């Protein structure tokens with residue numbers, strides 16, 4: 007528990023600009039990577055991969071993506087479900103129409119398709135803000151729900167309108183077991199996290215934050231709000247689109263348009279708010295929290311040996327989410343990530359609080 | 361000493377017959393004046409006289425209803441904010457317009473935006489050009505941080521800083537753009553004497569060392585008389601005086617409208 011800066015003098019700006027400037031931060035990251043790549047695979051059961059780790063990882067990717075837009079650039083969006091749907095359906099269509107393509111390339115193409123849609127639906131953000139923008143992105147949600155359930159071409163004319171896919175195969179490796187799927191998703195998350203972190207600490211990230219905090223001032227120092235906002239929509243949609251493709255192909259395996267409805271959009275937004283606006287770690291914490299809370303609430307009565315109906319539990323779930331969201335919006339807009347940071351600051355001073 | 365040992369260059373900015381109205385309110389009526397390279401020009405006048413509006417017209421935040429703006433030889437009906445920035449005009453605001461959620465360092469780094477050009481992919485991967493560029497510009501920003509003596513707060517989110525320091529950081533952000541023309545809207549408002557002295561020194565140093573032309577709005581007549589080469593006086597959107605501090609001090613109309621009342 008020696009999380010300290012003391013004695014670590016940065017002798018160059020390069021060192022000071024590293025992603026994790028404090029040595030102990032590097033240790034934290036190394037520990038998390040070790041847990042992710044070694045400890046979890048050794049200990050977790052198939053059920054845990056399927057019910058916990060895979061969905062949390064994919065949702066973390068989506069939440070990081072949304073956080074780039076909402077938390078860093080300040081543009082509200084209720085369209086994450088739609089971007090995930092675009093990613094999933096586009097990947098599916100690339101896969102069946104160009105069978106020789108590597109599935110991972112198809113996932114990325116799914117992400118790029120979401121980027122295109124994101125930029126188009128980001129255009130209203132150049133004129134409108136806040137609540138009105140949220141409503142405009144909501145329109146996208148209804149638009150994709152309708153498109154993918156009514157235009158049969160997208161589902162390759164399957165009679166039921168739902169899609170079922172085989173486990174993907176990459177370079178001879180079939181991703182059929184939960185542990186392989188888990189590794190695949192984890193690698194995606196790690197790579198996208200690094201990219202996200204790189205973007206937000208550089209010029210583009212500063213342009214986003216400047217636009218979020220004070221757009222007039224951003225413009226007078228040469229940041230074009232048009233570029234800042236549309237690039238945030240583009241990058242964010244790409245992340246969310248790739249998450250959508252993973253969700254469909256790796257987590258669900260078979261799905262229908264309802265899998266990507268407005269509820270999913272809200273869930274991801276809640277992850278961002280509870281996890282912490284404007285924080286990459288926040289996206290992960292929020293995803294873990296929101297995915298695990300229902301599981302936890304379901305188990306709680308069993309552990310406590312009391313009898314609560316499932317209906318009651320799902321009511322409880324809503325009430326807890328509601329209370330938490332109000333709490334975080336009103337009291338701690340920086341969310342769980344801020345609490346994590348405060349803990350680290352405490353550790354830094356521990357055991358002498360002054 | 362102001363007028364004697366300074367070498368002013370040719371005219372860098374010329375506004376001619378600028379008029380601006382908001383609905384029925386005439387914020388500016390037929391305003392013309394010139395700014396010479398390397399000059400410090402002060403704009404004074406009572407509240408609501410149109411001083412801030414004038415700066416907003418110069419860097420394109422407001423578009424005038426009539427008149428023209430000649431900057432570095434190019435005549436325009438109006439400026440656009442982005443164009444003004446890319447042509448070397450930077451400014452600070454009367455009501456501080458910092459990026460509240462960002463650190464001092466990041467705020468000042470945003471001032472370097474137009475000088476940075478690493479591609480998107482390089483930034484995603486933080487390789488080669490993107491990384492070198494960050495370091496190179498960080499050096500420049502550190503020079504500004506040293507110059508403004510705000511080393512100890514470089515990692516602090518600006519929202520947590522006291523007012524006087526925020527004004528200083530905002531100046532830093534403007535300086536980071538290495539502007540040719542710097543517009544300062546009441547840079548010393550709300551400061552105590554010591555802070556005002558610091559700020560005055562920074563302004564003079566910037567003007568001296570980097571040759572930056574400065575247009576500033578200020579209410580403290582002592583400061584104005586000390587700093588400026590020339591003063592433009594506005595009252596109810598009209599120009600009622602234009603001259604050296606000595607001339608303005610003796611201008612009957614100005615004394616009646618402004619100086620007599622304030623101090």
Ligand SMILES: Nc1ncnc2c1ncn2[C@@H]1O[C@H](COP(=O)(O)OP(=O)(O)O)[C@@H](O)[C@H]1O
Pocket residue numbers: 382385386387405406407408409410411412413414
């Ligand atoms: N954006 C605006 N909308 C409406 N009226 C404005 C706006 N900006 C300035 N004004 C009006 O223009 C006049 C001049 O304001 P301003 O330029 O801020 O004066 P000063 O900076 O000299 O105090 C005032 O009457 C003010 O109310």
Ligand SMILES: [Mg+2]
Pocket residue numbers: 411412413454
């Ligand atoms: Mg003003």
